[in-house]
Amino acid sequence: MSSSLEGFPEGQVQFDLERGAASVRVDSSVYPLEALYGAAYVFIDRAYVLLDRAEGDAYRVWISPKKPAAEDALRALLGEFANELLSCAWRAQIAKDSRSIIEQATTRALGGARGAPSLDDLESFDFSDESFEDPLGIAMSWEEKYGKKKGAEGSEAKAAPAGAEAAAAEGEPTP
Amino acid sequence: MTELRFHRDLYDGQAVDEAIKTFDRYATIERAEEDTHWVVRLSADAPSRERRVAGELANFALGLTIRRSKSAT
Amino acid sequence: MNLLQIKKPSTTFAMPFRHRVVAGKHLLTNTEGAFVLLDDAEFRLFAEGTVERGSTLWTRLVERNFVRAEVDLRAIEERIRTRKRFLDYGPNLHIAVVTLRCNETCVYCHASRANMDATYTDMTKETAEKTVDLILKSTNPSVTIEFQGGEPLANFPIVQHITEYALKQNEKIGKTLEFTMVSNLSLMTDEKLAWLVANKVQICTSIDGPQHLHDKQRKLPTKAAALPLALTGEGASPSAHLAARHWIGRINDEYGKMGLDTSLYHVEALLTTTRDTLPLWKDVVDTYVSLGCKALFLRPVDPFGFADRSGGRVEYPRKEYLEFYRSAVDYMLELNRQGVQILERFAAIFLTKILGGEDPNFLDIRNPCGAAIGQVAYNYDGKIFTCDEGRMLHEMGDDTFLIGEVGKTAYRDLMGHETVRALALASNLDAQPDCVNCTYQPYCGVCPVHNHKSQGSIFGRMRESTLCAVHKGIQDYLFEKIASGDPHVLETFKRWTTVRDRTHFLQTCAL
Structure with a gap:
């Protein structure tokens, strides 16, 4: 050492x-x-x-x-x-x-891109979902949620076998 | 045998438990509790395998801890 | 000048500004994107707050909102609003990858092309229609559909179908539509060209420079059937360069025959700068001029696709790239001086922001970047990505930037996807270390996908980013030129910021 x-x-x-x-x-x-x-x-x-x-x-x-x-x-x-x-x-x-500046720009960008909801959108809207209120927190959880260089659907459940498979690749059959 | 020590200030206990559960198929794993740490003792047939399982388990526990710490804020 | 020479800096005279020494002058920029270049004496007066009221310096500073006591807040607000106008609308650019098949093999292929027999990578008619249906949901009143591949001409029926279907569907919607196709041109035929011209599909190609370099980097293993032997070269290895050159000429002729102004309507080409390109800056410029191109985009190679694998062969330190860039643009300025009209695209993008006070909405250099909120990429199989670079990573096995699938994901869910939010935040220069204090912040942009690929995080570290090095280096060069005060250079730069719309290609229909 x-x-x-x-x-x-x-x-x-x-x-x-x-x-x-x-x-x-x-x-x-x-x-x-x-x-x-x-x-x-x-x-x-x-x-x-x-x-x-x-x-x-x-x-x-x-x-x-x-x-x-x-x-x-x-x-x-x-x-x-x-x-x-x-x-x-x-x-x-x-x-x-700079929280307020960052949130303002993000809200304007995402709001402009999404536009107003149509009647169809409102019909299928999940009102139990939380509104967009903490973009910084959301951003940080994104990488945590999906794992690095994994699929967008690669949630933690998917990330687990990746490491496990890597370990299994050391020579023993996967259980 | 490899010993991993997860400090209670830095790791979520449930995250460590889930990591153990995920990797216990690949090595013999024991857990112990100390005042300041969750301790995980791990042994596998080959040293390279043991290092790899230990490392992946530690990363997994860290990833889950970070995720939980963010969703809590 | 040593800044310690400023004895009593004033804390009340100046509006917030950022500072950088360029060509021995002090470059100051502010929040609204205005700039001034000051010599040592002027900067000292400015920093100490002792600029004489009514002096020329005073007027220059006041006009550009650098003096706190005279600040025009309404003007600042208006200028920022103008610069950020693009934020009010959704994606304009929609990239449709109609196939991954390609008949050329490029050493740096960012798209990870597939062999010509891989017909399973062809977009189907059903996927094409679902893609168009989704594209037309964009909140942007103007929509550009860009056909990419692979080689789009390898799946030409789908190019035709998307165009026709989009025009038909748009009759009920009334957007302004534009179609472009990025093609190596070697599978072009007279029939395909006639259809593309008749349907107002703009054509863009790739030219890597002079023939020997182009053909070395872009292999055309099978003969392009529609071309005379004399145009593709003798022997086992036909010339991709000659094929492209032939069709560029043919297409430009067609535009001329239609009575279009060929200084505006002509094939544009894209360059990918590899290590072998660097010493050939003059040949590259001459090649583009000889092809009738009015613009040259000196793009460095990106770490995507085959370029990642062959990095050692095609990559280079960005310092060498910047020397190449300076030599090439110096030469282009000299050509302009002689009456030849050729512009460099990076320069034009930055200068439009620097001199014009407008943002040309180039999606890779804007703040925040255009990932999903400015462009969307649709793969042949219907998978949707935040941008073309995100789609390129998918082909390398990384699905980080996958945000949905046509026919399954609703438009608003795409735009509200947490990946999209994360990218909007990660590319916001007000949230980025280094960028937040960078003099070039009002004009610059970062690419989170590039950061993710090269540095392991969508945020990246700009001091170690090759993209940042390129952006900073180019802006240093431009401001050095501006600081030189050469009237010819300034006139040319001003001309490079003039955007002439190609209205012939805009397809609208009255509702």
Whole structure:
């Protein structure tokens, strides 16, 4: 286990080449949990990601490429994660700061595209459904719902066998 | 044997349970509870398979947790 | 100029603005999309709030709403409304993939074409009609149906049927219809051409540059039967370039015979820039001019379809692309100076926003992007995608951008689909790190599908995005040219922003 990686502050990372894994300490006063979740999620198609608490007011993120990787590749992956984390943190802040502008543009765009409902539309309208009131929340749940690079109908139920099949492909028959 | 530790502040317990349920066909999985973590111990025939099942289980639990945290807000 | 030289920045003089140094000048843009270029001394006066009232600088700043005390809020509101006019209507562009079959094999094929015997990838008549029925539900009073493939001429009866069926159905609806076809032209015949011209279907093709480059990248393995041998070349490998060149000439002749102004009505062609294209910028421009094209779109290769697989062979650092772009457009400006009319499409799109204060509604560079709310792609099997790029990813096994199926999904459900909402949000530059502070924000746009493919998230990270590098690099170039003040360049740029409608192709019917 090594605790230094070029480009990262001393003690910020742990690096285990034998296991093909690296971890980074994330200060929770700088990076909100939603940013951590957002960044972690972006990587689960190419790496295994595990979150934990670290000493002090911090998180620790373990990340391990699905395909074995050399030190350079591991460093690049961790670096990319750090960039994504920064991007997610800033985006979360922007979403808060500019919420009304963003919602206004989105509502105008979607309203213009959908148009007014016809009588047929009203007849089949499900009044129990929630109205469009939280576009930011909806946007974030979209990727969560469909999984990365899966079919639009690929809900969590579909995502599960994908990982399971991958595991089964290690050589044993699928039960 | 691989041990996965899911911190209760960061993971939804039901998400971890569902992940275990989804992957228990592919490895021998035991679960334990600690004050701060849900602990999942996992073993499979081959080391590469064990690493893969553990990793996919962790990703699955994370994905479900994120989804639930968003739908709760 | 070191910004630290500004001793006492004023917090009350200026309206909110974004700043970038271009060609040694300070480029400022504001929310409404107005810009000014200031030298160091002018910028210092502006930043310190000491611009003399009534001076030339004062007038320039006030006219463009950079001075808080003189701001014209009504004008700002009106200009923003004008720029965002496209938000009030639904999709205008409807891409119908009538088949995946194609007789050419392109090294970068974004569409993941199928072999000519794969007739199961032909759109059926039933799917075609359901597609048209859905298209005509768009809230946009103008609708363009673009035939794509594969090679649309490989399933020509469906091209005909969609056109005729749409015109017939539209008699009850009264939209303005336009039809375009993107074709390699090598399966064209006199009969097909006569029908296309008679039915006012615009024709667009692909030209990769000079013959040797085009034929290297676009293989035509089977002989185009309708072409004389002299036009397709000798030997086992006929020339895709000669075939396209032949038909471009024929089509343009037809327009001329009809009395149409051929400076406006002619075949347009699209370029896909590969690594091999980069040193050939002059040959590319000369080829387009020799074909009678008035526009050249210097599009970089995208990471979709076969280009993803053959990336190592066709890709290149975007810095090299931007050098290519600068050389090519410099040369085009020189040709314009000599009286040759040729414009670069990226430049025209950005300049229309920069100089014209209008948004030309180019769906890949608008804010938010046109995914579903500006364009919809219909696959041969009836599957519906947010855009052509989303459909390309489907062919690579990624259904993220699938939003429905013709005959099953209602129009309003498509537009209200959570994927569509997510893309509208992800491509909103006010919500995007980096873009939110970027000087080029009023003129730019991002592509969430590109982000998803290249960076793993629909939001992407712009600092590492090749698309962002291209957009920024091109706008840097344009503002450098504007800053140079060369009257000829400015006159040419102004001309490039002039959109002349091709009214001949608009098909309306009175209700």
